[in-house]
Amino acid sequence: MGGTEHLTVQREGATLVLTLNRPEAKNALSLPMLVGLHDGWIEADEDDTVRSVVLTGAGGAFCAGMDLKALAGGQMEGQEHRDRLKADPDLHWKAMLRHHRPRKPVIAAVEGHCVAGGTEILQGTDIRVAGESAVFGLFEVRRGLFPIGGSTVRLQRQIPRTHALEMLLTGRPYTAREAADIGLIGHVVPDGSALEKALSIAGQINACGPLAVEAVKASVYETAQMTESEGLAAELKRGWPVFDTADAEEGARAFSERRPAVFRRK
Incomplete structure (x- = not known):
């Protein structure tokens, strides 16, 4: 540091x-x-x-x-x-x-x-x-x-x-x-x-998925000055890839198993 x-x-x-x-x-x-x-x-x-x-x-x-x-x-x-x-x-x-x-x-x-x-x-x-x-x-x-x-x-x-x-x-x-x-x-x-x-x-x-957190923050700022239709399109580009990550699978699995998720930025 x-x-x-x-x-x-x-x-x-x-x-x-x-x-x-x-x-x-x-x-x-x-x-x-x-x-x-x-x-x-x-x-x-x-x-x-x-x-x-x-x-x-x-x-x-x-x-x-x-x-x-x-x-x-x-x-x-x-x-x-x-x-x-x-x-x-x-x-x-x-x-x-x-x-x-x-x-x-x-x-x-x-x-x-x-x-x-x-x-x-x-x-x-x-x-x-x-x-x-x-x-x-x-x-x-x-x-x-x-x-x-x-x-x-x-x-x-x-x-x-x-x-x-x-x-x-x-x-x-x-x-x-x-x-x-x-x-x-x-x-x-x-x-x-x-x-x-x-x-x-x-x-x-x-405690949340880091890839999801970073994508959400990026989406909020990059769409702030867009029209609603432009923003919604940009949101999909940011959001859909998150669903394809191992972290997304882990989040769903942890929920079903009633345990804290262990996210690995993958």
């Missing part, structure tokens, strides 16, 4: 846990964090023993976005990682899930601040859990900046446009309850238990 000084990588069974680890700065984005995130997504994609990913933050915060003080002063941490950015100019966008969609389900476990770039990364995740005191928002306009991590495109596709525009244009903070009410997150849990809830959801996903 990889990781950097600002991004830790751990395994919890079949779940890869990526932790933004710069708590002294509310996990504000840094070069080491972005490099670690990028490598974490690639590891999850390439390791077939990984069936889900949980993204969380250390120290009671998720991510406070870009480190504006460091950016203004030209003192971004981790300059030794500059060569990675030069080699792949899109690395930071892939890290923030703007230019990359992992094939495994990604569950966000949010505590504390999840603002600006944090809310932008959140939009690239699939399932979202937050502690009651979590704070969300796209603060960029308040600083004369643009939320260029994808929010002007994605947010209106994930929540009603009126709510998306209010969040984008006011730059105000949103509570976890407000975020749940507008559909930005799916679960609000007691503070300190977001990771536990996310791992519980991951465990349920991990």
